[in-house]
Amino acid sequence: MVVKNASALLRVLFSSAILLASANLYSATGDDDSWGDDAWGDEAETEQGLQFHGFIESAVGGRLSNDSALQDDDFTLGELRARIETERFIDGAFSHGASSDNSKGGALRLSAKLDLYADGVEGGGDLYLREAIADFSSSDDVDVRVGHQILTWGTGDLVFLNDLFAKDWQSFFSGRDDEYLKAPSTSLKTSFYGDDVNIDFVWTPVFSHDNFISGERFSYFSPMANSQQAAPSGKVIPVEPSKTFSNGEFAARVHGSAQLLGSNAEWALYGYRGFWKQPNAVNSRNQPFYSPLTSLGASLRTNVASGIGHTELAWYNGDDDQGSNPMLPNNQLRFLVGYEQELLPKLTLGVQYYFEHQLDYDALTKSDGGSIYRVDEHRELWTMRMTYSALQDNLIMSWFSFYSPTDQDYYHRPSVKYRFNDELNLTVGGNIFGGEQAHTFFGQFDDASNVYARLRWSY
């Protein structure tokens, strides 16, 4: 690794040193020998004043090999990040129904999470609004969450079928905390809770796409250019859908639980109308764009033996009904089945099998001019997660792997996290990609393989 960007590295190391020093100072002065009398937190105080929490994190990550497509390929991660979180309850703001008593329900919760960061890889610093929400119950059976929020549903472990909420793959690949895989969207979520059936409805007025691999930080393989591409010339700048009501995203989940073979089984049905979250379509002017997507799906999660089994199905229906337009994604059937069990005390193993089936593959083969980069009709993927915690849960070792026997490529995510105390923790990990071919899903990121370290002080 040639250190061209030495000043960025120095800045990060310097701030890490300050962070460590301040953390030590904190533990020396802030920790009492026992809980003080006031340590329970005076509720009256928290209701009137705001409490602030969050973290300060210093992170650095480097590529394991050179990526000739990138101009500056030293670092995959190099940042100092400060998170500020606060929440506030306003009781009695939404009194309704029979319970006009202010102490029961009717609370409005406001929550905000903001990151300030200095980025040594892409340069500069910025504010990043992670969350700004209002939570309330509009009636006894209806919860509403409105604002900039993280949304997740579905049963997969790092494999998403019916969860078509925005993801941040750049953060995921570069070794930021797992929470950054989910990107926020400005949405209205309404949840209705019935006796047997619950319904979630999410409306995202302005389409919220993934933070995909665009050529910045990581290069990608372009079938049209027949080579690995990166910013600035190869940066993917997709055409976004116009901001109209009908271009908003609509997602729904109908879910409940039922006794199945003596176990509590959680079932769900899903629907989505919006766009593919990544620009995998090309228009007549050769510009990438997000093509329309409608999906329907279902999932089931229940106890199996002494572990948890889950399965999920999704039918992706796009704009190319016949499958004959190679510039649009083919319709797909996606299927997932997985199982997780504690093998030994504190050692958990999870395995998933997933496939993606192109529904109009024959039509595609007739229309794409025999492209050697055509996706397989049937892409299979296995995942494995192994987690072991030790030293009173202060040490957590984790290994997650994706492996595709059809694409012959892989993505390994080893990590070790150590909690020094309640305030300070260190995470060291890697993102290791590889494959037989340069154009496959993980194979194209061969040169993106990296190792990283993150030091976080929480407050």
Next chain:
Amino acid sequence: MFKLIVKPALVVLLAASTFSSTLLASDLTDANEIVANANLTSYYAANDGRSEARMLIKDAQGREQKRQFTILRRDRSDGGEQDFLVVFSRPADVRNTVFLVAKKPGSDDDRWLYLPGLDLVKRISAGDKRTSFVGSHYFYEDVSGRGIAEDHHQLKETTDQYYVVENQPVDPKSAEFSRYTAWINKNTFLPEKIEYFDEGGELYRRVEVLASELVQGHETVTKSRVSDLRSGGQTTLEFRFQAYDLGMEQAVFSERSLRKPPREWLRRSK
């Protein structure tokens, strides 16, 4: 040979202890009944309840960690199935994490975890119940209760204050102890001290009640401690702001509460 010598000695010891204690007519003599009462007192007081809890975890080097959380509990049946909702407020890195448990004595519990950073409801596979609970020296089973049918119980001694009950696992492979002794208060039925012994007969773990008080007619632990005598670490657990029979519905213990913790029950009553 050895057995022949030891047995009379035991008889003498037992006789001595019988003389020293005041065996009252009202005393219970059935170990199973005593343990069943202790189980109800410790884990099934009233039909439901809420409590705030905080842990001070100290390792052998004196390094400290803290946990603070609020527990909601509702019994489906006395001594049987019950549900727990645990909402963490400290430390900062687990703040607003929520843990939901459907406890099923004699079978695996159903467990879910809500991770607010990812808005993720994760179902957790049933694990070994005798491993650390949230990094403390308490085991998951100390907090939620150990099924009374999982051990053979034997009343060893009845003193002025305590029923001393010896317990051995029905399935020796299911637990890390070979036996444990519980000192169960004769009046309150709270197990005030429990000592765990390994296969070599060595005492290695102790759980003690340090303080308790009467809350709405239920004797309630307000401070307890577990000591890991091998490592020298210990965790002190304090409970405050307990309230019983709040009238919580079953629906409180559902995915809805994981995503939006029920403030109605979590906030302190005035």
